[in-house]
Amino acid sequence: xxxxxxxxxxxxxxxxxxxxxxxxxxxxAYGTPKSTIKRLVGSDHDKLAxxxxxxxxxxxxxxxxxxxxxxxxxELKTQKEVTKHSPRFILVTxxxxxxxxxxxxxxxxxxxxxxxxxHYDFFLPLAGMEKANFQDENPADVKASLKxxxxxxxxxxxxxxxxxxxxxxxxxxxxxxxxxYFAEDTNIFPDNIFTSSISSHTSFDGSDVDSYMQRLFxxxxxxxxxxxxxxxxxxxxxxxxxxxLFRDVLKVPTFTTKSRNILIEIGQLQWSQINPDIxxxxxxxxxxxxxxxxxxxxxxxxxxxxxxxxxxFLDELYLEFEKAYENKSKLQSLLNRLTKxxxxxxxxxxxxxxxxxxxxxxxxxMSILKRIDSLSGQMxxxxxxxxxxxxxxxxxxDFAHEVxxxxxxxxxxxxxxxxxxxxxxxxxxxxxQNGGNIVHGNATRLEWEEVCPKNxxxxxxxLGNPPYLGFKMQNKEQxxxxxxxxxxxxNYKKLDYIAxxxxxxxxxxxxxxxxxxxxxxxxxxxxxxxxxxxxxxxxEAIEIDFAYQSFKWQNNAKSNAxxxxxxxxxxxxSIKPKYLYLANIKHEVKNINAYLVNSNNIxxxxxxxxxxxxxxxxxxxxxxxxxxxxxxxxxxxxLFNTNIECKPFIRKLMGAYEFLNGSQRWCLWIKxxxxxxxxxIPLIRDRxxxxxxxxxxxxxKSANEMAKTPHKFREQHEAKEISIIIPTVTSERRExxxxxxxxxxxxxxxxxxxxxxxxxxxxxxxxSRIHVIxxxxxxxxxxxxxxxSSVLCYNTFPFPNISQxxxxxxxxxxxxxxxxxxxxxxxxxxxxxDPDKMPEGLKKAHHNLDIAIExxxxxxxxxxxxxxxxxxxxxxxxxxxxxx
Numbered sequence: 001x002x003x004x005x006x007x008x009x010x011x012x013x014x015x016x017x018x019x020x021x022x023x024x025x026x027x028x029a030y031g032t033p034k035s036t037i038k039r040l041v042g043s044d045h046d047k048l049a050x051x052x053x054x055x056x057x058x059x060x061x062x063x064x065x066x067x068x069x070x071x072x073x074x075e076l077k078t079q080k081e082v083t084k085h086s087p088r089f090i091l092v093t094x095x096x097x098x099x100x101x102x103x104x105x106x107x108x109x110x111x112x113x114x115x116x117x118x119h120y121d122f123f124l125p126l127a128g129m130e131k132a133n134f135q136d137e138n139p140a141d142v143k144a145s146l147k148x149x150x151x152x153x154x155x156x157x158x159x160x161x162x163x164x165x166x167x168x169x170x171x172x173x174x175x176x177x178x179x180x181y182f183a184e185d186t187n188i189f190p191d192n193i194f195t196s197s198i199s200s201h202t203s204f205d206g207s208d209v210d211s212y213m214q215r216l217f218x219x220x221x222x223x224x225x226x227x228x229x230x231x232x233x234x235x236x237x238x239x240x241x242x243x244x245l246f247r248d249v250l251k252v253p254t255f256t257t258k259s260r261n262i263l264i265e266i267g268q269l270q271w272s273q274i275n276p277d278i279x280x281x282x283x284x285x286x287x288x289x290x291x292x293x294x295x296x297x298x299x300x301x302x303x304x305x306x307x308x309x310x311x312x313f314l315d316e317l318y319l320e321f322e323k324a325y326e327n328k329s330k331l332q333s334l335l336n337r338l339t340k341x342x343x344x345x346x347x348x349x350x351x352x353x354x355x356x357x358x359x360x361x362x363x364x365x366m367s368i369l370k371r372i373d374s375l376s377g378q379m380x381x382x383x384x385x386x387x388x389x390x391x392x393x394x395x396x397x398d399f400a401h402e403v404x405x406x407x408x409x410x411x412x413x414x415x416x417x418x419x420x421x422x423x424x425x426x427x428x429x430x431x432x433q434n435g436g437n438i439v440h441g442n443a444t445r446l447e448w449e450e451v452c453p454k455n456x457x458x459x460x461x462x463l464g465n466p467p468y469l470g471f472k473m474q475n476k477e478q479x480x481x482x483x484x485x486x487x488x489x490x491n492y493k494k495l496d497y498i499a500x501x502x503x504x505x506x507x508x509x510x511x512x513x514x515x516x517x518x519x520x521x522x523x524x525x526x527x528x529x530x531x532x533x534x535x536x537x538x539x540e541a542i543e544i545d546f547a548y549q550s551f552k553w554q555n556n557a558k559s560n561a562x563x564x565x566x567x568x569x570x571x572x573x574s575i576k577p578k579y580l581y582l583a584n585i586k587h588e589v590k591n592i593n594a595y596l597v598n599s600n601n602i603x604x605x606x607x608x609x610x611x612x613x614x615x616x617x618x619x620x621x622x623x624x625x626x627x628x629x630x631x632x633x634x635x636x637x638x639l640f641n642t643n644i645e646c647k648p649f650i651r652k653l654m655g656a657y658e659f660l661n662g663s664q665r666w667c668l669w670i671k672x673x674x675x676x677x678x679x680x681i682p683l684i685r686d687r688x689x690x691x692x693x694x695x696x697x698x699x700x701k702s703a704n705e706m707a708k709t710p711h712k713f714r715e716q717h718e719a720k721e722i723s724i725i726i727p728t729v730t731s732e733r734r735e736x737x738x739x740x741x742x743x744x745x746x747x748x749x750x751x752x753x754x755x756x757x758x759x760x761x762x763x764x765x766x767x768s769r770i771h772v773i774x775x776x777x778x779x780x781x782x783x784x785x786x787x788x789s790s791v792l793c794y795n796t797f798p799f800p801n802i803s804q805x806x807x808x809x810x811x812x813x814x815x816x817x818x819x820x821x822x823x824x825x826x827x828x829x830x831x832x833x834d835p836d837k838m839p840e841g842l843k844k845a846h847h848n849l850d851i852a853i854e855x856x857x858x859x860x861x862x863x864x865x866x867x868x869x870x871x872x873x874x875x876x877x878x879x880x881x882x883x884x
Contacts (some may be wrong), residue, residue, distance in 0.1 A: 003120070003585070004863050006030060006127060017114065019095050023054050023062045026116075032059075055185040059126060061087040066094055075101045088125055120584070130586035144274050147266045148174065154259040161253075169250040171399035175406060176217065177266075179245060182410055186270035186417060190237060195267025197234060198260070206255030209263070213252045220246040246404060246761040275302065275355070286585075304519065304553055305356045310581055311546040312517045312569055313341070313461045314360055321368060328375045331368050338365055339385045339457045344452040346443040346501060347466035348393030354436065355411045357463070361386050363416040366422055383427065384419055388412055391436040392452040394443040397770050401440040408436040442578030444481035444500045448508050460514035462505050468521040468563075469497035491532045496524055499533050506537045506570055515545060517569035522550040525566050525596050527780030527792060531605035535596035537570070538601050544592040545571040548581040566596060582866070595777050598866060599873040604778045606791040612799040614765070615758050617726070617790040620655075620748040621713040623667070624703055626694040627711070628687040631666040639683070649678050652746045656727035659752075660738060662828040666824035667747055669718075670711040718729065719744045719756045724763055726794075732785050736846055737772055738833040739763070741818070753790050761810040765799060767817065767846070768853040773868050774798075798875040802856050813849040820845045 009029035018025070025035050040046050043056040052064030054084060061082045065072050074093045076082050082090065090101045093113055100109040100122060109122045124130070152174070161167050180194040197216070202209045209358055219227065220241040227236065255263070317334075324330035343357045365386055372378050395401040421795055422425040439451050443466070454460065469478060478497055485500040488493035492499075498520050505516035523529060538544065548567040567581075578587045580598055589598035623629045630653060631639060639646055651669040658665055668687065670678045679685045693708035695703045719742070726739045728751045741763070748754040755762060765771060772786075774797050780787040788794075820842040824832055831837060854862060857875075862868045 006120055006124075006734060007581050009118060010120055014114055014117060019050075022093075022113075023048075023091075025475050026123070027056070027059075027126065030123055031128070032126070047168050049190055055085050055087070057085045057087075059087060060089040060091060060661040061085060061255055062091045062713070065092050069094060069097060069099050073101055077101060077103075077794070089123065118230075123835070124585065128588060141200045144266070144269055144271070147262070147269065148178075151259065151262045151266060154256070154262055155253045158256055158259065159253045166251070169779045170253060172248070172250050172402065173213075173252055175399070175403055176245060177263075178404060179241075179410070181267055181269070182272045182274065183826060184267070186413060188413065189239065190221060192267070193237060195264055197238075198267070201234065202260065203591065204260070205257050206260035209255035209260055211521040214249075217246045217252075218249075224578070259883055293613075301461045301553075302352075302356055304354055307548060307567055307581075308353065308463050308517050308569075309357050309360060309461075311581075312463055312515055314364075314792060317364055321364065321371075324428060326375075327392065328372055328733040331372050331375075335365065335368055335372075335385065337459065338368075339387075339390075340457050341461065342390050342392060344392040344448070344460060345464040346394045346448060346451070346462065346504070347464050348395050348400075348404050348438065349397075349465070350400045351393065351407045351436075351438070353464050354391045354393055354404065355407055357461075358386070358388070358391055358411050358661065359415055360406065362418070366419060370422065379423070384415070387434045393436065394441055394446060394448075394451055395438060396440075396442055398440060400449050401438055404438045405436060408438070414711070442481065444504070448504060454508075454512050454514070458513065460509070460512065462508065462514065462516040463518065464501075465519040466498045466501040468523075470521075470523060473497075489532060489536050491528075494528055495533055496521065498524060499529070502533065502537060502568070502570070509570065509572060510541050511572065515569060515571045517546070518568060519565050519567050522564045523565045523780070525568070525594060527778070527787070527789070528606065530594045530778070531603045535603040541573060542570055543573050544578065544594075544596075545569040545574075546579040546581070547592050547596045549596050551583075568596070593873070595869075595873075597777065597869050597873065600877060602873050602877055604792065604876065606789075607795045610789065610795045610797070611876070611883060612797060613801050614762060614794075614797075614799060615755060617753050617755050617794045618717055619790065620725075620750040620752045620754050621715060621717055622750040624695065624706055624714050625691045628690045628694070629668045631668075633664045633666070636664075636666040643681065643683050645681055646684060647685060648674070650683075653749055654742055654746045654752075655749045656725075656729060656752050659725050659727060659740065660730075660828060660830040668711075669716075669747055671716070672712075675711050690817045705743060717756065718747065719753070721757055723748060724755040724758060724766070726766065726788055728752050728788050730786050730788070732776075735769065735772070735835055735838075737775065737786060737788065739766055740821075740829065753788060753794070759807065759811075760814050761802075761807040764814045764817075764849050764855060766794075767849065768855055769846070769850045770857075770862075770868050770872070773865050774872055777869055779870075796876065798872055798879050800856055800875075806852075806856060810849070810852050813845070813852055817842065817845045817849060 008028060013022075013025045013029055016025075024041070028034065040056065045057070047055075048064070049054040054060075054062040056062075061076065062316070063072065063076065069092050073090060076090050076092070086103075088103060092099045095113055098109070098111055098113040100117060102108070102122070104124075104125070107122070109119055111119055137246065139622060142884060152170075155170070159170075161170050180189070183189040184192055184194040198209065198212070202212050216235065216238065219231070219235050219238050223240045223242075224236075317338075320334055320337075321331075324334055338361055341361065343354060343361075345351075345353045348354055350821075362384060365384060369380065369382055391408060393404055395404055416426040437451070439446065448462075452460065452462075474482070474497055479493070482495065482497065482500060486495060486503055489495075489503075498518065502516075502519055502520075502524070505518070508514065509516055524533070546567075546569040547567075550564050550566055553563060553565050578590070578592055579587045580587045580592055580596065587598075591598065591600060593599050593601050595601065631650070636650060639650070649668055649670055650666050653665040653667040655665070657663065668678075668684065670684070670688075679688065688711050692707050695707035695710065698704060702714075706712075721744055723742045723744075723746070724739055725742055725748050726737070730737050742748065775786050775788060775793045778796060779789055779793040820839065821829075821832060823841065824839055832839065832842060851861075853867075857871065862871070
C-alpha cells in the first residue's frame with residue numbers, strides 16, 4: 001500500500017464519516033484485509049455495542065468515551081486488560097477529538113477527528129511502514145565544540161604551528177585537555193580538580209600555563225609510588241592515568257591572559273553531559289579545512305549514525321529481545337550473542353560510529369540484565385561482558401586514530417557509570433585499559449581480515465562514513481589506492497573513492513556471518529557508477545539489505561558539511577526482509593537494486609543509439625577555440641559598429657545559461673563554402689589563425705587534427721528548420737526539465753544536447769514527468785542537480801511505439817505548453833520553471849501532457865513515482881532482452 005492510497009482512503013473515510021463503522025474504516029484505510037474486518041465484527045474482541053471498545057491484538061485498542069479523554073487514555077496505557085493484548089496504538093475518541101498513543105515510540109496524537117488525514121503518518125505502522133525517529137543533537141556537544149574551536153583560534157594567534165611535529169603536538173595537547181575536562185566531571189578525577197588547579201596555580205597572564213601543563217602531564221604518566229618525593233601535594237592529588245595518553249613528552253603551546261581564561265571557561269561546561277562523539281566535531285574545529293577536505297572526511301552526527309546501525313543490526317537485536325522477553329534462558333542466549341558481535345569501521349575517523357554502536361549495545365545489555373533480574377525475582381551479580389576489544393577500526397590520520405582510542409575508552413567509562421546507577425557495581429576507571437583495536441593505516445591498502453579477524457562464531461558488522469571523493473577530486477595517492485583495490489573492474493578510474501570500501505566490504509562478508517553498511521554521497525548510486533561498480537558487487541552472493549534514498553544531511557561541526565547522501569547496507573543472499581527508507585519511512589520491499597529502487601537488479605549502461613523508436617540526440621557543437629569564436633552581446637554590437645561585413649558569419653550561440661536565463665552570446669560560424677569570403681575580413685582571419693595556433697599547441701592529437709580546419713567548430717551541426725536544446729544540468733528542485741525550440745540560426749554549444757528537426761511529440765516526451773523520473777534515477781548528478789546525458793538518459797529511456805493519433809494528441813499538448821510560456825514572455829525559463837513561482841496555467845498544461853504520455857504506457861494511472869520507476873525498469877529490462 002502506498003502513501004497516496006492511504007491519504008485517498010482517509011479522505012474517503014472523512015467524506016463518508018460514520019460513527020458506527022469509523023474504527024473499521026480506519027483499519028481498512030491502512031490496508032487491513034476485509035476478511036479480517038469480517039472476523040472482528042461480532043467477535044469476542046468487538047465490544048463496541050456493549051463497552052464501546054475494539055481490540056485488535058498487536059495492532060490497536062480502541063475506546064469510545066464521552067468525556068475526560070486525556071485521563072482515560074492515561075489509564076489505558078497501564079491497564080492490564082489493555083497491555084496484555086500488546087496493542088501498538090491506543091485510541092480514544094468522542095468523535096470530535098481523537099487521542100492516540102504509540103506504545104512503541106511513546107509518541108502521542110491529539111487532533112480533531114475529521115483532521116486525521118493531516119496526521120496520516122502517525123498510524124503508518126498499521127500498514128507495515130515504520131516512521132524512523134532519531135534523537136536530536138545534544139546542545140552540550142555543540143557548545144563544547146564551539147568553545148574548543150575558540151581556544152584553538154586563540155592559540156593560533158600566539159603560536160606558530162607550521163611543521164607536522166608542531167601540529168601533532170597541538171592535536172595531542174587538545175586531546176589531553178578533553179580527557180581532563182571529562183575526567184573531572186565524571187568522577188575519574190576529584191570533582192573540578194583540573195580546572196581549579198589551572199586557576200589556582202598559574203599566573204593570570206598565562207605565561208606559565210605551558211610549564212604547569214608539562215609538569216601535570218608527567219604526573220599523569222607516573223604511578224603514585226614512583227613520583228618524586230618533593231612533588232607538591234596539589235599535584236599528588238591527581239591519579240595515575242597511563243594508557244599511553246600522557247606517555248610522550250610533547251611541546252605545549254604558550255598561553256596569554258585571554259587563552260588562559262578560555263581554558264578555564266571550558267572547564268566550567270557540564271562535561272558529564274558530553275558524548276564522546278564530540279571528538280569528531282572537535283576535529284573539524286581544530287584541523288585545517290584544507291586538510292579535512294583532502295581527507296574527504298565528514299563528521300557524522302548521532303542521528304545519522306543511528307540511521308546506519310539500527311537497520312544494520314540494532315533493530316534485529318531488539319526484536320530478538322522482544323521475542324525472548326518472557327524466557328530467561330533465551331535472554332541469556334541473547335547476552336551471549338552480544339559478546340560474539342564485532343563492530344568494524346574501516347574509515348573510523350575519531351570513532352563516532354564505533355562509540356555510538358558500543359553505547360547502544362551496552363544499553364541493550366543492561367535492559368536484558370534488568371529483565372533477567374525481574375524474571376528471577378532477585379538481583380544478579382553479573383558485570384558487563386561487552387568489551388572494547390570487540391570494536392575495530394582503521395584510520396589514516398594519526399590524530400584521529402589517537403582520538404578514536406581515547407573516545408572509546410571514555411564511552412566505556414560513561415556506560416560503566418550508567419551500569420553503576422542501574423546495578424550498584426561497575427569496573428574501575430583507572431588506570432586506562434585497551435581502547436579498542438584501532439589501527440593507524442590506509443584502509444584501501446590493508447587486509448581487512450588481518451585488522452578484524454573472521455573467527456568461527458563471530459557476528460561482524462562493518463559500518464561507517466568513508467571518504468567520498470569523485471574521480472576528479474582524487475589526488476595521486478588516492479588514484480593509486482583505487483588502482484590497487486579496483487583494478488579487476490573495467491573503467492574503475494571513473495569510480496568515486498568510496499567504491500574501494502563498498503568493494504572490499506562486499507568481498508569481506510562473503511560466506512560469513514557479516515553485513516556492511518556505509519554512508520556515501522548519492523553519486524555512488526547514479527549514472528555510470530551503477531554499471532561499473534554495482535554490476536560487480538550485486539551477484540549470486542551479495543544483495544542490498546536496506547537503503548536510504550538521497551537525503552540532505554547537516555551536522556553540528558564548526559565547518560558544517562551539507563552533502564547529499566545515501567546509506568546502503570549489503571548482506572549475503574537471504575530470505576529475510578529488505579527495507580527501503582523513503583523520506584524516513586520504512587518500507588518492506590521485494591528487492592533493492594543499485595538505483596535504490598524496489599526493482600530487479602538492472603544496470604543501465606551507456607548505449608550509442610536509442611532503444612526506443614525515437615530520433616538520435618546529438619551533443620552540441622564544441623568550439624575548441626580558446627575563446628576566439630565566442631562574442632558577448634556587447635562585443636557583438638561593437639563588432640557590427642566597426643565591421644558590419646562580419647554579420648553573415650555571426651550566429652547566436654545557445655548554452656544552458658543563455659537558454660534558461662535569457663542572456664545572449666554569439667559565435668563565428670563559417671562554412672567550407674564561404675571560408676574565402678570570411679578570411680578576407682582581417683578580424684575574422686586574425687581569430688581563425690589564433691584558433692589554429694591554439695589547436696596545434698595542444699597535447700590532444702584530435703585538437704592537432706582540427707588545426708587543419710581552424711575556421712570550424714569540431715563538428716558543425718545545425719538545424720534545417722528547428723532544434724530542441726536540452727540543458728546538461730538543471731536544478732533538482734524543478735519538476736520538469738526546461739527545454740525548448742530554437743530557430744535554424746541558433747547554434748547549440750556543448751556540453752548541452754540537441755535534437756535537430758524532430759517531430760513535435762518528441763518535445764512532449766522529453767518534457768514529461770515520467771522522463772524526469774528516469775533521468776533522476778539513471779543519470780548522473782552535479783551535487784543534487786540533474787545531469788542530462790544522451791547515452792545514459794535518452795538512449796536508454798523506454799518508450800512504447802505509439803500511433804499517429806497519439807502523436808497528434810501529444811503535439812497539441814506541446815503547443816499548449818508553448819502557448820502558456822508565451823503568455824509570460826517577460827519571464828525567463830528559469831523563472832517560469834521555479835517550482836515556487838511556476839504559473840498555474842503552465843502547471844496545468846504540463847499535467848495534461850503527463851497524463852497523455854503516461855497513457856502511452858498503460859491506461860491505468862500510476863499512483864506514485866516509485867510505481868512509475870518500477871514500470872520503466874521492467875520495460876527497459878524487456879526491451880534490452882528483446883534487442884539481445
